[in-house]
Amino acid sequence: MYDDIIGAISTPLGEGGIAIVRVSGEGAIEKINKVFQPRAPGKDLRSRKPFTLTLGYIKDEEQGILDEVLVSIMKSPRSYTGEEMVEINCHGGALAAKRCLQRVLSLGIRLAQPGEFTQRAFLNGKMDAVQAEAVIDIIRAKTERGLKLALKQMEGKNSQYIKSLEDLLLEANMLLEASLDFSEDIGDLDYRRVRELMESSRDGIDKMLRAGELGDVYKEGISVAICGKPNVGKSSLLNALLRKERAIVTDVPGTTRDVIEEYVNIQGIPVKIIDTAGIRDTSDLVEKIGIDKARQAISEADLVVLVLDVEAGMTEEDMNIYRSLEKQERIILLINKDDLMAKNIKQKDIERHFSSLDVIWASTKDDIGIQSLAEMIEKKVTAGLADNEQLEFTVSLRQKELLKEARQYIQEVLEALELVPMDCLGVDMQNALISLGQLTGRDLKEESIDRIFREFCIGK
């Protein structure tokens, strides 16, 4: 338990420019290196000296970029915890840090318990004995606060929901175990019922995970990139959304040379809007940097608004930009300057080239279509997440990790059901119970045995 690798966000929650994801344990550098791409070639983390900073990116599963980060490494025993450590300074704020942490946890790194870094520091001799009691206070305070928080949550709908999921799994486990320990009293296992129960618990977990994602959308917000070729009205669109003139708007192509970020509240969702430089081939060095940044911003965005200019018509450049968005799942096509008489884009062009996109005809100048855009953004980022009226949207990272873990085990049982012997099924079933049980602190193994006696008539 005390020599695995742990990770957590170690800066206070809330708004802040930079958040730090801290990772500690033997092999931490090796692990993080797997998801780290240095900005400068060759600056592999394993080759870096302790206490140096390395600029680069944390990559997601598909090798896309999650965030631009500064990473520092420390080697045992010269670190806070006395263990090998990696600190990832996330530039994208709280949400980006959270995503980075999730990525880190996906590597098999365990989410640290409250006060665990400090505890390790003590256990590894980085603090004297006098400080030890302070550490205990931290552990106590944090767990008690956590407990109070958890208790508060327990009163909520989610705890009822988790309990119902646990009960489903509990019943499946009870059926399995009863038929193993009391086969003569109970008879054969009803596989169909077990499958039903396991599937319901898995689907319930999915629902809860989606509720969590939805919660994240409203709590932590999303990022929307506006892109399009120069002078189609990207900045005007940004301004229309902001309802105030902040970005400089001119008629000269290439004015927006950098990525401009603004925050706006769209339908209750905090949205970071990124106005990208007009993407085009250019020899202007300054502009080129802007374009690179724009590309990165687009790849990190949760949603992209692709802007076309009805007057300029559809060109090969528009198509190139669209093609460059192929990794983006959520794209809204906004056809701007719909107020003008010259309609060089026809409905049938749209259908031919952008059949898969949602389309909004708008005029940023006259605020036409802006409300539709806002509604569509909300619809798209909450699509598939909003089927849980009975759930609250607050699912903590710890809960999420445990839910995912349980889901994985349940899935393994489902895939093995009726193919492997029942005692083997028990292995993953038990793991699923342990993961879920940690959510509410129930000893589900013991409860399962209790339920066998309660529900079945057993005895010699």
Add this chain to the structure above:
Amino acid sequence: MIYQAGNYEVVVIGAGHAGCEAALASARMGCKTLLCTLSMEHIALMPCNPSIGGPAKAQLVREIDALGGEMAINIDKAQIQMRIINTGKGPAVQALRAQADKQEYYREMLKILLAQPNLDVLMAEIEDLEITQDRVGAVITKTGARFKCQAVVITSGTYLKGRIIIGDVIYDGGPGNQFPAQKLSASLLNNGIELGRFKTGTPPRINRRSVDFSKMTEQPGDERPLTFSFISPRINRPQLSCWLTHSTAQTHQIVMDNIDRAPMFTGVIKGRGPRYCPSFEDKVVRFSHKDAHQLFVEPEGRHTDEMYVQGLNTSLPEDVQMAVLKSIPGLENVRIMRTGYAIEYDYVPPAQLKLSLETKAIEGLFTAGQINGTSGYEEAAAQGLVAGINAALKVQEKEALVLKRNEAFIGVLIDDLVNKDIDEPYRLLTSRAEYRLLLRQDNADIRLTAKGREIGLVDDRRWQDFNSKMETLEKTKTLFQQNTFTPADLEATAFLKEKGSAPLKDRLSWWDLLKRPEIGVSDFENMNWINVLDEDIAEQIQIQSKYQGYIAKQQEQVKKFEKMENRRIPVEIDYDEVYGLANEARQRLKEVRPTSMGQASRITGVNPADINVLYIYLEKKRRN
């Protein structure tokens, strides 16, 4: 008057399943041992069901055998039916179960006890323990004999202040109308051991000649009966059958009509009974929606007409028991030979024990079996063996034997007893073992024979047999792992086609081919690719290859578990000094006094935060 009667190293009080194992182990380990019994005619008595084994229990019996205990060998001699239960549900839960000839079981065990060097068997009731400075020094019998000793193992079963209840008839008594042990409880209480009260029960026994078997379903034994012991000869005695019948609506009506006379409901019985073994009246009340409960009619031996009615344990008045029986198909003209009864008895709440089964309060005093709040002959024997071994090791001033949860069901059993709140008679279940897939009945010898040898209970013959088995097993494994088939092998290709198994795409080892559900070791034998293997070797190859993935998963879990087990907690720790422990945790830790962090984390009432606090305290201590 008390007189000096003798001097032993180990005294065992009680000669049931726990006592016999304890006494044999101690004597075989070279300790001069005295085994005291209330009745020479009731040694290794089976006062309840006439069977040994079944899920989790079969594993225990095999483990007892691998460690050099007696139960497996004895039941192999005394069996009248052997059956494998849970076939097709996986290797970890498959379990052998024997029906026993109770008289033969007693006679065979008595022979072994009497032939055992270093062991004296004495009919006597122990009334008092002599404790000086928290260390046991002697036992004193009812008739005044004082035996000096260095260790005592109490295996008193349900005899401590036993009280028999049949309806409104209540009297002091041990199981099967034996004398109870009336005084020992007070001696324990006086010496600081707490006692609790449990209840259990047994069904009436009926006369075989009064049963109409034509109305019942026959349950025969296996055609090729297996043995419990790894060294018993193959069984070729004829197997007796059991019979299946069921209760009826009329039966339940009779129970309900007389429920006001049931001690369970009138409040006469106060001790807590086991939920997994409810009385029949309890079943009828709690599961009123069921219109029939199944009942097994089982022979109690070859040379008796007594039969046991499994599923009908009861403390209803005798006349109601008779009426209940007569309402059951096949028992219309039944005659009772023994009346069913409930029994209440004193037990020692096992949180007072160390993992060695020595009491924490009194050095040299061990308890094992039902006195520790368990039920079942197998659970008793397993504890008896461990207590006997540890009593001997204590005398020899050696470190105690503690089996871990990943090593044996015996380890799970004792660990649960010490760490959990035991509030009903404890029965072992396979689901209590988190590493069940590793603790199979088929590999008990592989897991434990070396341990038994080290202790000194595995004799040369068993040791040689075991080593030669292991050698053959390793050779055979290598054979399967090194030999391969390729898609070009015509014979293999034809074979797979005939078996309906997918053709090979690449080179595949025999071992990996065995992982396919439709392929078995016998196929390799039938194809003459290998010589015919010993059954136990074939079984190991089959299980180890087919379940390799899941077994590996469990071994991963064990690694994590062991890290915590290996963090020792010093014996002298003062929990009052540990800053930051929650009150309940502090209380429980003081009570249980765990030896490792792993054990501490399993104690009911100790939370993860308390474990963290403990870590910090220990580290602080270490530095000072």
